[in-house]
Amino acid sequence: MHNKTIAELGAGLRAGEFSSVELTRHFLERIDSLDGGLNCYITVTPDVALQAAKAADQRISAGDAGPLTGIPIAQKDIFCTQGVKTSCGSRMLDSFISPYDATVVERLNAAGVVMLGKANMDEFAMGSSNETSYYGPVHNPWDRERVPGGSSGGSAALVAARLAVAATGTDTGGSIRQPAALCGITGLKPTYGRVSRYGMIAFASSLDQGGPMTRSAEDAALMLQAMAGFDPKDSTSAEEPLPDFCAGLNDSLQGLKIGLPKEYFGEGLDAGVAASVEAAIDEYRKLGAEVVEISLPNTHLAVPTYYVVAPAECSSNLSRFDGVRYGYRCEDPKDLEDLYKRSRGEGFGEEVKRRIMIGAYVLSAGYYDAYYLKAQKIRHLISDDFKSAFEQVDVIMGPSTPSTAFGLGEKADDPVTMYLNDIYTIAANLAGLPGMSVPVGPVEGMPVGLQIIGNYFAEAKLLNVAHKLQQATDWHKLAPEGF
């Protein structure tokens, strides 16, 4: 039952082959017996899940079911869930029971999903390996000695390990696509503004975007349909019409123009990963696509630019955690300044502190022009690279990551080496473009991700392109041994 997709399970539920309560119990039992060795979940919510499953079963028998009704999923612990602990992977919010639901949560609940629990993640979504979580690292189900990627590492690992049918994730610099690649699942970061950020704990507000993490492109389309759309509660939500993301999944790719940026296939890319990506691109040629080489000349500036913009926004956003209204508070503060300083010092972990300090530094008097303003200008150049590219091609393809999953602890002590792992994913966030990672041929038993970047609001095209590959190949059906 756990190998089935949302579409297959939905059909089974509506045909009365099994109930949502049975399906939910099946996944709760799997979590109980298998998550101990992976640490994908921070909080498991069996009571909430079974209550939602019962309600879903009633909707199904009343003939009022949608495609997601009764489907067990996990929410990344960055999304506020009313009445349920929302930790964001941090000691700062270890005691935080959210008094409201994020819009994404509210919409998925309205669609009838069953929330099994809250997924582990890098603290405040800052990390590429899930090792910065206050709740400990997540293990990659393909090899437990390796990382699952991050920051949505719990979401990616639990979808790969079949500990939920799908999960939500968020992507500020690659946090959906990179873990999706390292765990062998499908992940979609929508266009900035497509999915509401209301109730999604802010890291870098001009970059953050929520999206689905699933085992197929079709499932991603079904999830995105429920998650996306204009939200008056988010001042940066885009007032764009919402297409039917499933309608064009099977459209022909005859004549599709694929651009391969030469900068994504240069030095630093693992030879095995390159070969897997090239094999997938050959599949697209067979499907009738035309492949051309393009250039995104400012690619090498994406990581440096990001590590000014993201920390600057992070230091501003995280100033709200002050030990006064919610979250962690230090013991016996001697005065107000001591309360702020120690609550923050004790509540935040190492990586979060590093980024807050970088942000505070680049925004401080005398440095703003040299760092933040400069970075915003280069952000424009990076965005213009894509603009020119999309005048020539329909989609851009390349690897999601430079290598397969690295070992736990391997890069944890060296922030700069860790940051360079997001070299292919960050530019799409800076430009605000949608991007996907889909599993392609594994290298030495470890998954590889093909990244597909589209033009603004072209998620339906990305899903079509990903779905056609998954109809022609079986890479996305591979499962880690023992799950």
Added chain:
Amino acid sequence: MSLDRSDIEKIAHLARMAVDEDRIEGYATDLSNILGLVAQMDDVATDDVTPMAHPLHMAQRLRVDEVTEVNRREDFQAIAPKVESDLYLVPKVIE
């Protein structure tokens, strides 16, 4: 750009964040390395480039000036570290 101990102390104060004494040297190294990565930006001529603060070119929406939220004081205070008589408590600030 290389940061030293006093720079870290100053930045940590700006961020109102305590850092462990024995970690200050480590932060100085880490932050200097990150700023070294960031320094690649210096090689790019950007005099004629307009800064991009936001990925979408859209105007800030306005809404009708109406009360839409209900008062949930009790819910919000229930998750606060310390409250008394409907107020959030902090150490005394006025002598």
